Amino acid sequence: MYSQRCRKRMGYSFSGRDLLPVLSAVEAQQKTRPFDFEEGDVYMSSHEQRFRLFSSVEYEGQLYMTPQNFIESVTMSEPRNKKPWMSLTKQELEKTLVDTPAVWQGTSKLFRNLRERGIIAYTEYLFLLCILTKPHAGFKIAFNMFDADGNQMVDKREFLVLQEIFRKKNEKKGRKGDVEKSAQLSMQLYGYQVAPINSVVKKDSHQFVARSYWDVLRRCASQALFSDLAERAEEGMMIDTTLLVHFFGKKGKAELTFDDFYRFMDNLQTEVLEIEFLTYSKGMTTISEEDFARILLRYTNVENISSYLDNVRQSIPDEKGITFDEFRSFFQFLNNLEDFAIAMQMYNFASRSIGQDEFGRAVYVATGLKLTRHLVHTIFKIFDVDHDDQLSYKEFIGIMKDRLHRGGRGYKTAERFTSFKSCMKKELAGR
Numbered sequence: 001m002y003s004q005r006c007r008k009r010m011g012y013s014f015s016g017r018d019l020l021p022v023l024s025a026v027e028a029q030q031k032t033r034p035f036d037f038e039e040g041d042v043y044m045s046s047h048e049q050r051f052r053l054f055s056s057v058e059y060e061g062q063l064y065m066t067p068q069n070f071i072e073s074v075t076m077s078e079p080r081n082k083k084p085w086m087s088l089t090k091q092e093l094e095k096t097l098v099d100t101p102a103v104w105q106g107t108s109k110l111f112r113n114l115r116e117r118g119i120i121a122y123t124e125y126l127f128l129l130c131i132l133t134k135p136h137a138g139f140k141i142a143f144n145m146f147d148a149d150g151n152q153m154v155d156k157r158e159f160l161v162l163q164e165i166f167r168k169k170n171e172k173k174g175r176k177g178d179v180e181k182s183a184q185l186s187m188q189l190y191g192y193q194v195a196p197i198n199s200v201v202k203k204d205s206h207q208f209v210a211r212s213y214w215d216v217l218r219r220c221a222s223q224a225l226f227s228d229l230a231e232r233a234e235e236g237m238m239i240d241t242t243l244l245v246h247f248f249g250k251k252g253k254a255e256l257t258f259d260d261f262y263r264f265m266d267n268l269q270t271e272v273l274e275i276e277f278l279t280y281s282k283g284m285t286t287i288s289e290e291d292f293a294r295i296l297l298r299y300t301n302v303e304n305i306s307s308y309l310d311n312v313r314q315s316i317p318d319e320k321g322i323t324f325d326e327f328r329s330f331f332q333f334l335n336n337l338e339d340f341a342i343a344m345q346m347y348n349f350a351s352r353s354i355g356q357d358e359f360g361r362a363v364y365v366a367t368g369l370k371l372t373r374h375l376v377h378t379i380f381k382i383f384d385v386d387h388d389d390q391l392s393y394k395e396f397i398g399i400m401k402d403r404l405h406r407g408g409r410g411y412k413t414a415e416r417f418t419s420f421k422s423c424m425k426k427e428l429a430g431r
Contacts, residue, residue: 042181047129048189051122053078058085059093059239062191064119067111067242070128075275077298093119093239100245103260108270110246118242122189127243131265132272133404135335135367143261153255156248160238191239273331277324286321293382300402308382315381326375332367334404339366341397354391356380 044052054073057064063085065073072079088096099117101110120128134142146154148161238244240252247264248254280291287295290312297305333340343366344354354362360376363369371379380389383396 042185044185047126048122048185051125052188056083056086057088057119058188059088059119060191061187062121062239063188064121064241065125066116067114067118067120068116070120070125071111071272071275073125074129074132074272075279088119097240097242097245097250100242100250102249102254103247103256103264106246106260106264106267108267108274110267111271112275114242120243121191121239121241124241124243128268131268133335134265135339136266136332137336139262139265140258142265143258146256153257154247154261155255156244156252159244159247159256269331269335270328273328274324277327281324284321286323287327288319288321289316289378289381290319292322292327292378296382296403297399298403300399302399307385311384311387312378312381315384315387316378320374322375322378326372329369329371330375330379333363333369333371334400336367336369337397337400337404342366344393354393355389356391359391 050073051065052063054069055063055065056069056079057066069079096117096119099114107113130142143154146158146161148158240250244252247256247260276295277287280287280295290309293309293312294305297308302308340362343362356373356376359380360371360373363371380391383391383399385392
């Protein structure tokens with residue numbers, strides 16, 4: 001009765017087994033989730049909420065994702081199995097990282113091959129999310145920001161700078177909520193409860209508002225060459241993770257070249273797209289135009305998705321299908337969305353609808369990508385709500401920005417689940 005009341009209140013439904021933890025066969029000790037925060041207890045960003053929702057491993061108080069957890073976090077609305085966090089010992093952690101391949105052995109199946117055998121820290125999760133939305137043209141810029149000494153190689157010490165920079169970017173000054181739980185949250189995400197005294201990122205006399213994590217890196221990396229973070233890494237205080245072992249070897253002495261870095265970023269983008277595509281293709285070489293629309297509208301704030309799907313059914317009655325090459329080219333375009341928006345403004349179409357030829361030309365000018373006529377036609381039919389063969393520029397850009405961030409702007413399902421648990425506890429406490 002209480003669960004039905006909460007479902008109705010939250011507009012959300014669960015089956016009975018969704019509320020039961022699924023126990024794993026892993027030898028590591030499992031424990032209930034400490035400080036499973038109530039809504040309003042402590043402020044959390046959408047990234048923090050999502051990381052805690054999908055993470056499944058704990059070591060010395062800090063939470064980690066497995067490679068499988070990460071893949072699920074960017075391709076699913078909620079974890080496949082809700083589990084208690086598994087608490088690893090040092091020996092179990094070392095055993096978990098044994099199968100991590102060297103970066104030159106990397107493939108577009110790295111995360112799928114490792115599955116539960118590995119750990120990913122919160123700052124690395126943010127880094128991987130950045131990669132998924134980075135255009136290929138920006139890979140070199142990203143590499144150069146890590147290459148602090150300019151020798152065209154990135155060592156472990158240089159790479160670790162990103163952890164402090166990302167932490168500084170996300171650390172909430174005067175985080176709202178319970179003080180003890182705020183400290184616990186910092187411990188879970190970063191491995192310590194307060195910022196280091198000698199912070200890597202120095203305060204600026206002028207306030208700097210960054211548009212993205214890459215802006216933060218570009219501004220701050222040069223300030224972090226001789227940080228206390230790097231000193232702690234040299235003293236062996238940093239916890240080895242899957243990415244650190246993959247990039248720098250088990251001893252941490254290897255160096256990362258641009259070619260290896262580029263291949264890793266490209267492979268990660270390809271792997272996530274392959275997983276999404278294969279989910280709907282079921283072994284075939286194409287997905288339907290309707291399934292393409294479903295994928296496009298995931299992680300967006302579109303309320304009535306069915307109306308968009310109806311557009312596709314009515315406008316494209318004879319299914320031709322979308323190939324993986326077309327699918328990938330669209331998401332490569334999506335990673336260049338800002339450049340596309342500038343091109344559209346130069347065409348002076350920002351305030352009115354545009355046709356298919358103008359759209360294709362703007363994509364090519366901004367990105368160098370040539371989308372097939374069938375792909376452009378399908379995109380128009382998805383968003384052509386007025387059936388006039390015109391695309392609303394502002395509506396399209398707004399929806400695609402949501403899709404690009406894969407729920408990072410505040411995914412509704414995760415928020416509803418948190419609110420549902422809070423509602424359940426309050427109902428039971430009042431019995």
